[in-house]
Amino acid sequence: MKRLFHIDSCLRSGSRTKLIADALIDRLSERYEIETIKLSDYDFPVVKDDILNERSSGYVPDEYVQIAKKIAAADVLVISAPFWDMSFPSALKVFLENMSLFNVTFASNEKECYGLCKAEKVLYITTRGMNIKTGDEMEQATPYIKAISKLWGLGELHVIAAENIDYSSPEQIEEKIQNAIKEGEALCDAF
Ligand SMILES: Cc1cc2nc3c(=O)[nH]c(=O)nc-3n(C[C@H](O)[C@H](O)[C@H](O)COP(=O)(O)O)c2cc1C
Numbered sequence: 001m002k003r004l005f006h007i008d009s010c011l012r013s014g015s016r017t018k019l020i021a022d023a024l025i026d027r028l029s030e031r032y033e034i035e036t037i038k039l040s041d042y043d044f045p046v047v048k049d050d051i052l053n054e055r056s057s058g059y060v061p062d063e064y065v066q067i068a069k070k071i072a073a074a075d076v077l078v079i080s081a082p083f084w085d086m087s088f089p090s091a092l093k094v095f096l097e098n099m100s101l102f103n104v105t106f107a108s109n110e111k112e113c114y115g116l117c118k119a120e121k122v123l124y125i126t127t128r129g130m131n132i133k134t135g136d137e138m139e140q141a142t143p144y145i146k147a148i149s150k151l152w153g154l155g156e157l158h159v160i161a162a163e164n165i166d167y168s169s170p171e172q173i174e175e176k177i178q179n180a181i182k183e184g185e186a187l188c189d190a191f
Pocket residue numbers: 010011012014015016017018081082083084085086087127128129130131132165166
């Protein structure tokens with residue numbers, strides 16, 4: 001069975017993003033072996049001098065190397081993350097920095113960096129409070145995920161998003177979530 005690695009960056013109980021992600025992961029579990037890391041269960045450290053010095057001397061905690069290896073080996077990578085401060089939560093950025101490991105997720109030669117990850121597809125699932133569409137200049141999550149995908153050698157990025165959630169009635173929110181699930185399921189069936 002092919003492998004899917006899910007970075008669950010939904011940090012709030014009652015997360016609407018998680019409702020969409022749960023449904024899509026459920027759908028994908030029919031064809032993929034799923035492994036999820038739930039960032040709310042972790043406190044990944046901010047990368048600064050101590051970590052950089054350890055890396056320079058060749059040391060990275062084995063737990064992090066093992067997670068990064070799973071990311072590199074996955075056939076599909078799913079990132080679920082609410083839209084915070086025009087991007088995604090910093091917990092996800094800190095996680096990605098800890099996973100951006102030389103000779104695991106990327107490497108370089110004398111000319112350039114290149115990716116070591118296998119996934120041909122990345123699925124980013126989000127909900128946004130404001131009426132901001134994917135690709136809007138105010139939306140700074142997708143460009144970053146595209147860029148890190150390029151560094152790590154990940155494939156095509158697909159985005160499932162529901163917008164204007166914080167200015168919708170409960171009925172409208174439910175409808176938006178169901179629409180995102182429907183769109184996502186059709187997409188996932190082609191993965
Ligand atoms: C800390 C925080 C920051 C947020 N920043 C933004 C923002 O910059 N733009 C926006 O459209 N919505 C913002 N929102 C609203 C969320 O995007 C929206 O409520 C989303 O549905 C939350 O996802 P969740 O239900 O999965 O937690 C923010 C919410 C929180 C809690």
